Amino acid sequence: MNYRKFGNTGEQISALGFGCMRFPEYEQDGKHFVDQDKVDEMIRTAYEKGVNYYDTAPYYCNKNSEAALGRAVKGFRDKILISTKLPLEVCRKEGDLRRQLETSLANLDTDHVDFYHFWGINKGAFEDVIMAQDLLLQAQKCKEEGLIRHISFSFHDAPLSIKHIIDRSIERGIPMESILCQYNLLDRSNEEMLAYAAGKGLGTVAMGPVGGGRLAAPTELGEKLTGKANLPTYALAFKFCLGNPDLCCALSGMQNLDMVEKNTDLASDSTGFSEEEWKQLGESLEQLKKFNELYCTGCKYCQPCPANIQIPHIFNMYTHHNVYGLSGHAKWMYGEYVKKDGKLIKDCLDCGKCEKACPQHLKIREELRRVEDILSKL
Numbered sequence: 001m002n003y004r005k006f007g008n009t010g011e012q013i014s015a016l017g018f019g020c021m022r023f024p025e026y027e028q029d030g031k032h033f034v035d036q037d038k039v040d041e042m043i044r045t046a047y048e049k050g051v052n053y054y055d056t057a058p059y060y061c062n063k064n065s066e067a068a069l070g071r072a073v074k075g076f077r078d079k080i081l082i083s084t085k086l087p088l089e090v091c092r093k094e095g096d097l098r099r100q101l102e103t104s105l106a107n108l109d110t111d112h113v114d115f116y117h118f119w120g121i122n123k124g125a126f127e128d129v130i131m132a133q134d135l136l137l138q139a140q141k142c143k144e145e146g147l148i149r150h151i152s153f154s155f156h157d158a159p160l161s162i163k164h165i166i167d168r169s170i171e172r173g174i175p176m177e178s179i180l181c182q183y184n185l186l187d188r189s190n191e192e193m194l195a196y197a198a199g200k201g202l203g204t205v206a207m208g209p210v211g212g213g214r215l216a217a218p219t220e221l222g223e224k225l226t227g228k229a230n231l232p233t234y235a236l237a238f239k240f241c242l243g244n245p246d247l248c249c250a251l252s253g254m255q256n257l258d259m260v261e262k263n264t265d266l267a268s269d270s271t272g273f274s275e276e277e278w279k280q281l282g283e284s285l286e287q288l289k290k291f292n293e294l295y296c297t298g299c300k301y302c303q304p305c306p307a308n309i310q311i312p313h314i315f316n317m318y319t320h321h322n323v324y325g326l327s328g329h330a331k332w333m334y335g336e337y338v339k340k341d342g343k344l345i346k347d348c349l350d351c352g353k354c355e356k357a358c359p360q361h362l363k364i365r366e367e368l369r370r371v372e373d374i375l376s377k378l
């Protein structure tokens with residue numbers, strides 16, 4: 001495993017982080033459970049292969065992720081870094097941050113969180129909630145008590161807001177210590193700001209290094225972009241992220257043991273791209289832009305939809321057609337979905353909830369109409 005200096009936090013972080021939002025789950029009597037045996041095996045394998053950064057959040061996996069992670073790391077908790085998150089909507093009065101943190105600590109069955117993130121913030125939330133309630137100070141107090149080791153934020157907004165948040169936290173005298181944001185081959189919009197964050201001493205972590213799974217599917221894209229035969233697209237996607245010196249760690253939401261094995265191998269390989277290969281990749285990426293007209297990361301923040309429209313699944317089918325050129329497969333997926341009475345835009349109740357929740361600011365209803373039309377005609 002390759003390790004990197006994690007900004008000025010004093011930590012060394014593994015180049016691969018374990019995103020705990022896609023643990024295997026099952027449903028019983030209408031309730032959702034995490035398959036703990038599988039999770040234990042995946043986490044132990046990742047740990048043994050050197051992964052030391054594990055990122056969870058209170059709402060992941062039907063609110064079961066924190067507890068499942070806590071159980072899985074028993075025996076080596078002190079050898080790893082745990083990150084979890086604060087949903088800002090719970091912060092209404094003094095003490096709410098502390099109460100939420102205590103819930104996470106109890107779920108994780110630990111006495112401290114290594115990286116506590118203000119979750120999915122934008123500039124507005126930073127000013128209206130964090131600064132207005134002086135949550136940085138509340139977090140600092142928890143840090144002084146040893147409940148938090150580092151104060152961090154995860155981010156969904158226009159890139160320049162990253163600079164605003166970092167600068168304002170420095171002005172407040174309680175600087176953010178690490179950032180988690182989108183960055184991958186298909187979305188390089190935060191690249192400049194990652195460099196800014198690294199320059200200010202923050203540790204930097206990328207979420208979605210394989211583009212919400214799109215770059216994980218087997219395609220010819222890797223070969224097309226680099227001219228290298230036998231380079232799977234997901235390997236290219238990881239190499240791309242980890243080739244950025246301003247990035248400390250690429251977080252992957254691993255779903256099974258196979259992914260853990262593959263990703264840990266990639267993050268342990270120190271062969272990057274040569275200068276010539278970077279050049280070719282840069283040129284090819286320009287071509288890739290045309291693939292990028294629809295950008296759904298599969299984060300599922302738009303779910304559940306009251307009309308039960310499986311929005312990320314529908315966008316994913318479209319991506320198979322549009323990005324990977326796997327039109328036959330997309331047609332089959334769409335046929336299966338319709339056959340099983342999957343809900344479509346015609347069932348939409350126009351509540352608008354999905355669009356408010358979408359961190360990519362997609363015009364979801366408009367996109368569904370367009371995408372379903374294309375899929376139905378394949």
Ligand code: SF4
Nearest residue numbers: 305348349351352354
């Ligand atoms: S606007 Fe339509 S698609 Fe979006 S959440 Fe509401 S019912 Fe679902």
Ligand code: SF4
Nearest residue numbers: 296297299300302358
């Ligand atoms: S439509 Fe938006 S909220 Fe829904 S999964 Fe895609 S990116 Fe996430």
